[in-house]
Amino acid sequence: MPFTNLSSPRKVAGLGAEVASLAALEPANLIAALTTDPVTVSAVPFAGGTSKPSKVALGAATEVALLSKAVAVVRSGDEIWALLDIQHTPKLDQAARDIRSLHANPGGETAFAIGWGGRGAELKMHQHEVVGRDFTLRGELRACAIGAGETYAVVDGPGGGQLRAHPGATPESAPSARADLPADAAPLDRLAGGRELAALFKRGTANACVVRRAGMAPPSAKMVVLDGPAVGVAVIASSLFAIGADGKLRLFNADALQGAGPEPMTPTAVVDVRANGEPTVLAATTRGGNRLWIGTRAGDVIRVDALKRGLDV
Secondary structure (H helix, E strand, O other): OOOOEEOOOEEEEEOOOEEEEEEEEHHHOEEEEEEEOOOEEEEEEOOOOOOOOEEOOOOOOOEEEEOOOOEEEEEEOOEEEEEEOOOOOOEEEEEEEOEEEEEEOOOOOEEEEEEOOOEEEEEEEEOOEEEEEEEEOOOOEEEEEEOOOEEEEEEOOOOOOEEEEEEOOOOOOOOOEEEEOOHHHOOOOEEEEOOOEEEEEOOOEEEEEEEEOOOOOOOEEEEEEEEEEEOEEEEEOOEEEEEOOOOEEEEEOHHHHHOOOOOOOOOOEEEEOOOOOOEEEEEEEOOOOOEEEEEEOOOEEEEEEEEEOOEOO
16 A cells, blocks of 8 residues: 655754764664764654754764764764763774774674775674774776665666675675666655665755566666655655655655656655755654654654554555
8 A cells, every 4th residue: 555645744853963974773673873073972762852962073064873872883984983871971993994884783793885986894793892894896986875675776887886685784696686776866866665665866966767566577776856856765565755855745656656757756744844944854754653764964863654544654
């Protein structure tokens, strides 16, 4: 049954500084919110409630991942720093360097970092510290997203490159599925991925490339046009969600994507999140309900539920 509507927005946290990144730890029902200026990490319960920000002694940070309720990793420039015991007084240790992006695993325990020079690193706890296990990447990765049991990676190549699905929490193993991307997808550099749908986009533009996979059929890719520039995109099952700087969250379900042509798509549903500050980031979770999470420049964290026939299921 496809999603047909979006719930009213609910503010679950006010952090007082711009939210730069959101990352879920679904087994613990937590979503990490990374703020900048000052740099803090907050573990926000899915149900909302008090979340004490942990101050981080870094000048800047752009991405976060939770390995557990007590351990986070953040990217600052080209370095990865581990925060140990974030619920109390966090200890800051360098875990990796020469890194260009960090990708959270919603199942926790590990995170994945893309390094320079064609290498990647799996980050995980070993005894009392976070360590990185380096390996050689299969091609030049442009974007990556970790889902439930699979990792999705966009590799540069002819046309718009290729989307690959890899078993596990890194793109180290041989891909189980591939989809060649159209040439118009070449400038797109951010990925939201799932087994039924992956979406490649670029912040501040309305163009996206969607890759759909149904049953045993090979995945197929096509370009679509959103009805406005997006600052964040997420996917749940076969539906795409986009948040714009205008503060509106849009749902495009499977029917909308199937019928999409060269003109801007008509959203299945739209909700104004009514937050303090412009939206900056969007994330999705599925444990205990299908939920979208929006962070803003003013530090709000907003929750919106994806609905099927008016019910949250």
